[in-house]
Amino acid sequence: MSTISKDLKNSLLSSTGTVYLVLILVVIAGACITAANGRNFFAPGNISDLLTSTTVLGLVVIGQTLVILLGSLDLSVPFVLSLSSVLSAGVMAGQSTNFAAGIATALLAAAAVGLVNGVLVGLVKINGFIATLGTGLIISGYLFTNYRGTTGKASPELTAIGTATLGVIPVTTIGMAVCLVIVALFLSKTRTGLHLYAVGGDANVATMSGIRSAVPALVAHTISGLLAGVAGLVIVSRLGVGSPEVGTQGGYDLLSIAAVVVGGAILAGGKGSIWGSLGGILIFASIDSVMGIMQVNPYLKEVVRGLIIIVAVAVYARRNQIKIPARFAAIQKAAPTRPTNGATR
Amino acid sequence: MTTIRYTTNRLPFPTRAIRSLSTPGGAIYLLLLALLVILAFYNPGLSEPGQLSRFIGRSAPIAIVAIGQYFVIAAGEFDLSMGAVISAQVVLAGNLIGQDPAQILPVIVLMIVVGIAVGVVNGLLTTLLRVPSFITTLGTTLILSGFTFYLTGGAPSGNPADAFRAIGRGGIQNVPVIGFVPYSVLVLIALAGAAVWLMRRPFGRMLMGVGDNQSTIALLGAAPWWIRTRAFILSSIAATIAAILMVGYAGVSPVVGQGYEFIAITAVVLGGVALGGGRGAILSAVAGAYVLETLVAILNFAGVESTWRPAVQGAIIVLALGLPLLWTKRKAFKILLRRKASTAKTPNPTAPQSITEKP
Numbered sequence A: 001m002s003t004i005s006k007d008l009k010n011s012l013l014s015s016t017g018t019v020y021l022v023l024i025l026v027v028i029a030g031a032c033i034t035a036a037n038g039r040n041f042f043a044p045g046n047i048s049d050l051l052t053s054t055t056v057l058g059l060v061v062i063g064q065t066l067v068i069l070l071g072s073l074d075l076s077v078p079f080v081l082s083l084s085s086v087l088s089a090g091v092m093a094g095q096s097t098n099f100a101a102g103i104a105t106a107l108l109a110a111a112a113v114g115l116v117n118g119v120l121v122g123l124v125k126i127n128g129f130i131a132t133l134g135t136g137l138i139i140s141g142y143l144f145t146n147y148r149g150t151t152g153k154a155s156p157e158l159t160a161i162g163t164a165t166l167g168v169i170p171v172t173t174i175g176m177a178v179c180l181v182i183v184a185l186f187l188s189k190t191r192t193g194l195h196l197y198a199v200g201g202d203a204n205v206a207t208m209s210g211i212r213s214a215v216p217a218l219v220a221h222t223i224s225g226l227l228a229g230v231a232g233l234v235i236v237s238r239l240g241v242g243s244p245e246v247g248t249q250g251g252y253d254l255l256s257i258a259a260v261v262v263g264g265a266i267l268a269g270g271k272g273s274i275w276g277s278l279g280g281i282l283i284f285a286s287i288d289s290v291m292g293i294m295q296v297n298p299y300l301k302e303v304v305r306g307l308i309i310i311v312a313v314a315v316y317a318r319r320n321q322i323k324i325p326a327r328f329a330a331i332q333k334a335a336p337t338r339p340t341n342g343a344t345r
Numbered sequence B: 001m002t003t004i005r006y007t008t009n010r011l012p013f014p015t016r017a018i019r020s021l022s023t024p025g026g027a028i029y030l031l032l033l034a035l036l037v038i039l040a041f042y043n044p045g046l047s048e049p050g051q052l053s054r055f056i057g058r059s060a061p062i063a064i065v066a067i068g069q070y071f072v073i074a075a076g077e078f079d080l081s082m083g084a085v086i087s088a089q090v091v092l093a094g095n096l097i098g099q100d101p102a103q104i105l106p107v108i109v110l111m112i113v114v115g116i117a118v119g120v121v122n123g124l125l126t127t128l129l130r131v132p133s134f135i136t137t138l139g140t141t142l143i144l145s146g147f148t149f150y151l152t153g154g155a156p157s158g159n160p161a162d163a164f165r166a167i168g169r170g171g172i173q174n175v176p177v178i179g180f181v182p183y184s185v186l187v188l189i190a191l192a193g194a195a196v197w198l199m200r201r202p203f204g205r206m207l208m209g210v211g212d213n214q215s216t217i218a219l220l221g222a223a224p225w226w227i228r229t230r231a232f233i234l235s236s237i238a239a240t241i242a243a244i245l246m247v248g249y250a251g252v253s254p255v256v257g258q259g260y261e262f263i264a265i266t267a268v269v270l271g272g273v274a275l276g277g278g279r280g281a282i283l284s285a286v287a288g289a290y291v292l293e294t295l296v297a298i299l300n301f302a303g304v305e306s307t308w309r310p311a312v313q314g315a316i317i318v319l320a321l322g323l324p325l326l327w328t329k330r331k332a333f334k335i336l337l338r339r340k341a342s343t344a345k346t347p348n349p350t351a352p353q354s355i356t357e358k359p
Helices: A002-013 A015-036 A044-069 A077-092 A096-123 A128-146 A156-163 A171-189 A191-201 A203-208 A214-239 A246-250 A252-262 A274-293 A298-319 A326-334 B013-020 B024-042 B051-074 B082-097 B101-127 B133-152 B162-169 B183-200 B202-212 B214-219 B224-250 B260-270 B282-301 B306-345 B351-357
Strands: B171-175 B179-182
Touching (some): A015 A274, A015 A298, A044 A077, A044 A171, A044 A191, A044 A214, A044 A252, A077 A128, A077 A214, A077 A252, A096 A156, A096 A214, A128 B260, A156 A214, A171 A191, A171 A274, A191 A203, A191 A214, A214 A246, A246 A252, A274 A298, B024 B282, B024 B306, B051 B082, B051 B183, B051 B224, B051 B282, B082 B101, B082 B133, B082 B224, B082 B260, B101 B133, B101 B162, B162 B183, B179 B183, B183 B282, B202 B214, B202 B224, B260 B282
């Protein structure tokens, strides 16, 4: 536990701190705006809604963070999400006895798609953008040929999970938080997790340092697929049915990438943190929630989202120039006489 | 020893053209030819006068969008806003022109101005504010399509004058040999010619340079931000022209351009243009667009359900990019095997010494 708190402290001092600063500002502004309209932003109902809407995007964003840290992208997530929803709902068909089978089928399929992405990106070395666009299109062909409209039915257990709450917090959100902590530990405590940063920073340097660059790619893409599958299950638990369009309608591919970047990660890879991405999701969710309370036209919501993405990233980009990480700054302090580029100018 | 990499006496054009066929940018023409032959097999009418030019004309908007995307990708960026620009422009044309043919010219001018404005915004946000273009153009997409949907309420609206729709639909009848020549084919030829010319101008060379190595171009004294911004402007103008043609085919709807940005990127990448910039030929990108369209037409004639089209498209881009990479990997793998075999045969104890002996 101490490692997590240390990790959290480190990230708050770094770029992630800015993300949470922005989040706090957004929440304060949101609270003021809603209060001016005679509503309470922190009402239990609203918090519950906010967390619910965070869960699905959050799961996708956790996976997307890993993939972006690697310097790749995952554009296949909305299709994997839909695939998981139709497979699980189709296998369950409303029967309790099929609960485990439905979940297993959906997650296996989702992880398999992620693994294929990982092979294409890590071993064949196709650009991640194109590889995942390709696999996404292939799945969409399968989905729209075999499924028209909603299909299947969630088993009672899954529906129960979808509606259960612990106080004001939905159980699915707790599940997302658990995934988040596990992935955070994976990134900071395991060898593959650290290699993932190295490969994302510079794949050639990582390879020359003796890192097998394919392993992080395989793992990151597989986890991304798996978490998109879990997100599909969460959607089925809420809707009660599977739908081939649920992922594409949500626009989870581009929104999740945007959330990761708003969370302070660099698209080229190697820099970013899972806690930053969490901040990114919460910023999105808070703004959505405020606009929901204000009953903003849904199309204008898109406009606001677009503006926020650009403004947020512009603010970070100013600061995101190559800075010396804290651990190297300490070394520099110890040897201040060493000439630097700046000194020679 | 000096190596001269660039000499003034290049190989003759036919030799270069044949050699280029083994590169991705050249091989796309062979693929296109093969697909056209297959298409002609399914649809013998294709060889009749007028049919081929109609086919080229119908697919012209996608090729034009690919030309626009090419400039941006060659500079090492993405333009995800092309689809939203197309939709916004189509809606703009549909609502402003109405049934008054006198409005056509002013509205076209306005559309071009709007296109340039979007390009400038994309370009400046990307270059001066240093927002990655993926995010910039995603943001402008959300903003543009949000406004488009807000203004139309999400439903098709407006019906521009027939004279305006004729730009995309109509053509010149009774041309000898070819038969019917759609205006869109003429527009495409003009644009492709202009694009080839532009890429041979200093601007085009600099654009390639910026995509390949921005620092070098900056040290040469050029302004990378302005070069990149112009690439975005060209891309938005291309989307605008595609929109003008698409009004003729598709009518006015806020979803008309949806997905075009990804089709364009796919076409450009199929044409052997490197994502990340600095490599690729513009006509190969156009050929890439026609490969995609021919594929769709073949599937159509072969009676494959239309829902499978994206799957085939996805498979072809993965294969087209993956197979050459696997091919090069195969060679590397062979070398590795050979090296392993040779070290196994002669365990070489002197090897470390030979390294230390080097000065």
